[in-house]
Amino acid sequence: MTMDLDDILALAADPTPTSFESARARRAADQVLRRYADATAAGLDVVGDVDPSDPLTTVADEVTRIVRAAQLAKLGSVTWLADTGELTWSDEMSLILGRPPGAVRPSIDALFAAVHPADAIQAHRDAVRAWVRGSVTETTCRVIRHDGTTRYVHALIELVAGEGHRPYGIVATVEDVTELELARQERDRLARRRQTVRAEPPHADPVTGLLTRVRFTDEVERALRAGTGALLVVATEMVGPAEAGGSSPEAGLSAAVAAFVMQVAKRGDLCGVVGYGELGVLMHDTPLRAATARARAIVEALRGQSFVAGRHRLRVNAWGGLVRYRANDGASSFDLIIDAESAWRRAKETGESLHAWSQPAPADERAETCRTRVRAAVAGNGFTLYTQPILDLRLNQITRQEILLRPLNDAGEPVSPSPFLDIAERVDEMPVIDRWVLDRTLELIAQGPPTSHYQVNLNARSLDDPDLLGHVCDLIDQYGVDPRQITFEITETAIIGSRMQALTFANGVRELGCQLALDDFGTGYSSFSYLRSFPIDLVKIDGEFIVDLRNSPAAQAMVVSLVQMCRALGILTAAEYVKDGATIDLLRGYGVDFVQGEAVGMPRPIAGAPRSAEQSIVLELAVRGL
CATH class of the missing domain: 3.20.20.450 (EAL domain)
Structure with missing residues (x-):
């Protein structure tokens, strides 16, 4: 709480402060003591001549020193007296409002005219709450300065009581907190952005643990730009019925085959899912002869291995398609995968275990094959x-x-x-x-x-x-x-x-x-x-807005706005990838007409x-x- 020069002179003339002045001084002391403690903890000496003690327990000159420190903190004050309805504010408050001291006569109308229209109602409610409840109330609002700029201010609104605890006024300690408020808003924005930013697609296939087709294709593209190597696509097919009854063993078999291929492949080779029953092995910086030998060893090992999937013991047949690539071949990662798939199909048709090509197929030949x-x-x-x-x-x-x-x-x-x-x-x-x-x-x-x-x-x-x-x-x-x-x-x-x-x-x-x-x-x-x-x-x-709708405020806002817009245009709405009843309830509340997905x-x-x-x-x- 701050006091202007007139207040200080008045205190100096009368060493016995009134109850109102004592309350103001105590608030100022509390404010300065907090700042003094923060400065001491940080190893700073902000106000060297301030003795951090209660001014009401010492001589009146100590009050002057505390008020001086409060003025150095550039805190504004607004005072309202209930008996007269008079409102005053300090010179520091005038500066916070962007006016020279004395340029505007303080009044309730002048004060609330400076408050941003969007914040005026809440600021008034907080002041009334402090008076009615007799409790300290804090509020942050925007003020529009004389030059049109906007600043954020924080006000500590306190009820002042006299003898017999009879309330007779309100005092607000006001501080310009624009930089602090903008920093807080930026932290909140970054936190929301971290929560709402679109997550990167998963790298690993949930069944096999290998790279997904999309991710594996990206890796092939990166390798293709970097130099030479070979790409192997292995296709597997279960041989005969499972030896034990029970649930379908396909998922377990796919996981077992993937683990085996990763074990047999050379360290440094990248493995990924290419399609149903198809695994890709990227052998970068590997000559064709070495890649062919390694590919044949992988296919033959698969053919000779039995796999356990749950209660099932299974065997697979396997075929391999290999294609060598160079950075200047002009083929894309998609082209290489198609060529390797065509090669394993050729191996199956001819009864071979592996078919290898020394270079990608011509573009027109590949297109005709597809x-x-x-x-x-x-x-x-x-x-x-x-x-x-x-x-x-x-x-x-x-x-x-x-x-x-x-x-x-x-x-x-x-x-x-x-x-x-x-x-x-x-x-x-x-x-x-x-x-x-x-x-x-x-x-x-x-x-x-x-x-x-x-x-x-x-x-x-x-x-x-x-x-x-x-x-x-x-x-x-x-x-x-x-x-x-x-x-x-x-x-x-x-x-x-x-x-x-x-x-x-x-x-x-x-x-x-x-x-x-x-x-x-x-x-x-x-x-x-x-x-x-x-x-x-x-x-x-789109399903990406629906899959995590319950936990995503951003997705919820998007869906609500889409539904409202479509309804205004006379268009029905449907939501995809609905996983649970709670999401259905949310969508029903938003006004969505149809849903489909796992929950339906x-x-x-x-x-x-x-x-x-x-x-x-x-x-x-x-x-x-x-």
Whole structure:
């Protein structure tokens, strides 16, 4: 608490301070004593002539010395007397408000006129609380100085009582804390940023512990830029049935095979997951002859080893594909992986354990190999369809199913679609796959309940096909499907790459009666503009905002704003990757219309879906509810 020169002179004239002056001096003493203790702890001598003692236990001159120290601290003071309603403030307070002392007559109106409008109500409440409750109240607010600049001030508001503890005024000790407040805000911002910044994708595959396909591809790319070496892709396949009953041993077998490959591989080689049953081994700075010998040893060791997975003792067959790389070959990491995969397939076809190439394949030859593989899968029904239920939060009932594609491996088992579809997209064969999906899906819908609704994904490349809309019309007529049962899902990528084609298709399917959904919403640069320019009926909020929604205030704010915006535009919303009931409750409270994910139901194969070219196509849709 500070006192001006007039106060000091008054005290000097009358050595017996009033109760009001004594209270002010005591507050000033407390403030200075705290500062003195901090300075002493830090080894500083801030005010050399101040004796840290209680001024009310010594002569009045000690009060003068304490007040002098308080003025050196540049603390302002505001005093209000209840009997007269008079408000005064010190010269230091004038300086805090950006005014020369005496330039403005102190008053309640002048004081609150200087407080930032957004903080004025709270500052007034804190002052009233101090008076009504008789307790010390602290508040931090902004003041707008005469020159228009804004400063943060901290006020300690205290009730002053006289004889008989009768309150007769309020005194506020005010300090400019702008630098401290800005530093605190920056610490809070950095803490929030650490919590909300997008986490780096996981490096390790959860089953095998090896590098994920994405991470392994990055490492291959880095090695390719750095020099020469060889890339091995090993494919494994379980031989015969398991020796003991129980749960499926595939996951345990994959982990056991991965551990064995890491053990056999040379120290320094990097291992990663390439695909289902496929492991990659990166042998950097290794000549072709040495890499070939090492690769053959790995494959032969796998063939001769038995593995224990749970209660199962298993053996595997293995084939290897090796390709040597140089920094100037012009091939990418994706190209090398494709070539190594093609090499192990060649080894399997020819009955070898390993097939090695001394250099990457020519680009046109590689592309043709990929196209042949994709077209063979389409012609041979090398896919199957899954459905995933979608919960309508308004009804708490499953009302929709999303149709999902799963490629089949050489054993006829469904596997993750990402590696295969990545290949198909790079060689522009996605339209062929999408047509396969459309043909089977429309037939499924025709055989399913007429009240169900189905969501079908379309790749961006397919929207470049000028005949796609006509093909959809023909299928609807052929199977007699109600177009209101269908929602086509497209991504922002489709709109960016083929804006006019995407708009033509969108308007066309809407005229038919189908609906349109924008998938993975919220991750692009211009998603919001598409909601106004495209006839979107449903927005699927990207799963990265949903997976940790309960623990992420940033994700919660994002989802709330997206839902509010979509609702204003008349667009439904759906959330993906919902893991638990608590997340469903949050989304329901936000006004999200649909949810899907583990908490609702995992993807399941459609009964009777085709599994090989020899099997007849008998399609029956199994619609599952809660």
